[in-house]
Amino acid sequence: MPADRIARETLGTLATTLGSGGQGTVYLVPGVPPRAYKEYAAPHLAELNEQALTGMVHFLAAARPQDAALVRERAAWPSAVVVRDGRVVGFTMPCVPPGFQVRMRFPSGHRMKLAQMQLLLNDDAFLAARELAIDDRLRLEILRDAAETLATFHRLGVVVGDLSPNNLFFSLAGRPRCFFIDCDAMRLRGATVLAQADTPDWETPPQEQQATTASDVYKFGLLCARLFAGDQSTTDATAVRRAGIAVHALTVRSLAVGPAGRPPMQDWCRALEALRVPAQPVVPAGPGPAARAARAAGRWTGRRVRGMRPGKIIRYALLLTLLAFCAPQVSSCAGFVRAALDTMRSNSSEQTAAEQANGFTQLLAGSGRDRERVIAAVSNVKECRKLSAAASDLRAAATARGAALERAGALQAGLLPGGAELKSELVSALGHSQAADDAYARWAARAGDRGCGSAVMKGADRAEGDAESKKATAAKKRVAELWNPIAKQYGYPTRTYLQI
The missing domain is CATH 3.30.200.20 (Phosphorylase Kinase; domain 1)
Structure with a gap:
């Protein structure tokens, strides 16, 4: 072979x-x-x-x-x-290289997560809560690298097509970089492996051919607008004014004109390269490093000592003693202190079995809220009515599932009987539910655009939605089996799979 x-x-x-x-x-x-x-x-x-x-x-x-x-x-x-x-x-x-991960803060503590571009299309409150230190300089650096990559792709006869934050990762290690996945969905010299598809909210403009250099430029304009606005779905380029006249004008042209009038990716490269500013070293100001380190540690521990168990209070007292010892020679102790702080942070995320069970019951309590809306939306699509509202409801449900999926991934389960499998099945159920909602949303949108003929009503989107829904149901049944004994043990409500 x-x-x-x-x-x-x-x-x-x-x-x-x-x-x-x-x-x-x-x-x-x-x-x-x-x-x-x-x-x-x-x-x-x-x-x-x-x-x-x-x-x-x-x-x-x-x-x-x-x-x-x-x-x-x-x-x-x-x-x-x-x-x-x-x-x-x-x-x-x-595989996605290790550098394309980012350390994020979750309710259960810090952990590494694949650095999907979608993470950055959120507002400042989300970024601060997740401790994603992103400023406009980094936004421009990420866009510059993505623009250079797209320009090279286009020169080589490669069109991304389904350009969206789901298929794009970022790295903040050294110079910010980007990394594309789902390359088999790209078009190489006019040929595609499977029929072209668009991610919801990242569709090619109506009446326009999918997977062209012009559609890539349009979606890059969306990426720029949404990255600066901290918004997953805006088409308003106002926030890009912070990047300067040239980049704002390119964004407007990419979004507001037809394919023939959009700027080529080389224009984007030149504009973003002109704005490149080398990162400057941080120069300490004010009191000496020892005082700043001790004061920062005091603020950090003060926020966390309330409600802490006695054993942890002792460990924090030890940390403060170490800081006091290191103050006269803080430069040589800095690495040691950082390691101690990391250890304290790790310990602070420990949970009891009861706390782990509480995390699951809170998530399960909200996981079924969109069920009736999804059922009604799918029913409307089947009957070819209220298609625009159905597509909107299904996209909203998919977004809600994504948020629940993120929460489920952060749950701790190691002290619960069958906890690892429970978490795995819950993540699987939410992931398949989100995929079903996305597929049904595409089905509703196509029915609205092309009519409710048999080719649409029995097409790939509906088949994908049905298949993902069946997988979600199987996972939900297993979640119910695993959760209900735990719920009885801790006095929480039991649930059927229809309530998940």
Whole structure:
């Protein structure tokens, strides 16, 4: 078998799922370095353009070395076709590099999270709560790198198409960088592996061809507007005025004119490069470093000592003693003090079993609130009525599921019986529910745009929504089985799967 084709059986049993969606499932392939493997769902195999996928695998080998290196640094580009019984079933690709993670604060404590661009399209209150230190300089640096990558893609005949914050990651390590995933959804020299699709709220403008350089520019304009506004869905470029006249004008042109009038990505690159400001070293001001360190530690501990158990108070007293000892020679002790602070923060996130159970009951109490609205919206689409309202309700439900999914991922469960499985099944239920809501929202939007003929009503969006809904139901049933004994133990309400 050629080097660019791999037999599925050689990958072995793949136990770790990195993600799943309507098109298929992505698995971790252990090794050095590890790889990712996307296996297409059975319904999509018949429509798979094997020649286009093979062309993507061969593409980098034929490109100039510097271009190939840039694409590998900025994208999870397909590296080999995977075959089962002589039929293409998926492909391998690099994993998202470790640098594209960010440390965030959650109610349960700090943890690392994949740095999806969607995180940055939130207001200052969200960023502060998550301790994401993002300012306008960093926004411009991230946009500059994304613009340079898109300009290179376009020069090489690659169009991203489904350009959205779901498919784009950022890194703040060193110079801010970007990283694209879902590369098999891109269009290479006019060819696509599967039919083009748009992420909700990131659709190509009506009556316009999908996956062109012009649609990429339009969506880059959306990204710029939403990144500066801290808003997931705005099309108002007003907030971009903070970036200066040139970038604001490019954003307006990208969003307000037709394909022929939009600026090429090279114009974006020049404007963003002109605004580049090297990061300046922070110069301490005011009292000496020892006093500042002690005062900062005092503020940090003062916020957390209230309600603390006695053992932790003792540890904090020890920390303050160490700070006092280090004050005369703070430069040599700084690393030690930072390590001590990190340890204190880690310890402060410990929970009892009762506290873990309380976290689950609070999340479960709110997880079913949108159920009736979703049921009504799907029913309206089936009956071809109130389609615009149905699409809006379904998108809102998907957003709510995303927020609940984030909360579920932050829950601690290690002290609860079956806690690890309970958390896993709850995350799975919410993830599949969100995917179903997204698919049904696309179904409603297409029915509104194209009418309720059989091609739309029985199309891929509805099939994906139904499939994801069934998976969500199976996970919810298991959540109910695992949760109800815990609920009885701690005096919380039991729940059927219909209440989750």
